[in-house]
Amino acid sequence: MSGLKIFEDAKPKAAIVSTTDVDVIARELSAIGVQFERWESPVSLSPDDSAEVILNAYKPYLDQLMGAKGAGSADVVKLTPDNPNVAALRQKFLAEHIHTEDEIRFFVHGSGHFVMHVNDRVYDAFCERGDLISVPANTKHWFDAGEKPFFTALRVFTDTSGWVAHFTGDNISERFPVA
Numbered sequence: 001m002s003g004l005k006i007f008e009d010a011k012p013k014a015a016i017v018s019t020t021d022v023d024v025i026a027r028e029l030s031a032i033g034v035q036f037e038r039w040e041s042p043v044s045l046s047p048d049d050s051a052e053v054i055l056n057a058y059k060p061y062l063d064q065l066m067g068a069k070g071a072g073s074a075d076v077v078k079l080t081p082d083n084p085n086v087a088a089l090r091q092k093f094l095a096e097h098i099h100t101e102d103e104i105r106f107f108v109h110g111s112g113h114f115v116m117h118v119n120d121r122v123y124d125a126f127c128e129r130g131d132l133i134s135v136p137a138n139t140k141h142w143f144d145a146g147e148k149p150f151f152t153a154l155r156v157f158t159d160t161s162g163w164v165a166h167f168t169g170d171n172i173s174e175r176f177p178v179a
């Protein structure tokens with residue numbers, strides 16, 4: 001079930017908010033500029049479907065989202081526990097970083113934690129199938145789906161250079177093990 005936990009950044013073990021209520025998640029995240037939505041889409045896909053099939057199935061939704069965001073491209077990112085690079089890929093997303101564009105993801109299968117670090121607070125958003133999250137440019141964050149990640153997500157880019165991270169050098173994700 002999708003969820004949100006909010007912490008003071010100096011107190012990793014004491015959540016001040018913990019909810020699985022989608023409306024509360026959306027409201028709390030909206031307060032820091034993060035968009036969160038559940039899409040009750042009729043699209044039914046298998047984890048084995050190709051990126052092309054997934055992009056085609058979600059085309060009407062993507063066209064609307066990309067229009068709203070002024071986005072230029074979309075792709076599919078998939079990670080499963082049997083990926084030989086799973087540990088390295090996990091590390092790539094795990095260190096706190098920012099982007100110069102919004103980070104927009106829709107979970108087609110599986111789940112993962114998007115963790116935002118804003119105003120001395122940590123917002124751990126557990127996203128699962130059917131969830132859309134859009135993290136604004138320059139928001140400090142990281143992503144973790146654990147040691148055995150399983151997810152397929154649509155990614156929407158406004159910048160033609162794709163996923164480019166600027167790492168903050170803060171090891172806060174080590175102090176906040178969410179997955």
Ligand SMILES: [Fe+2]
Nearest residue numbers: 097099103141
């Ligand atoms: Fe990111």
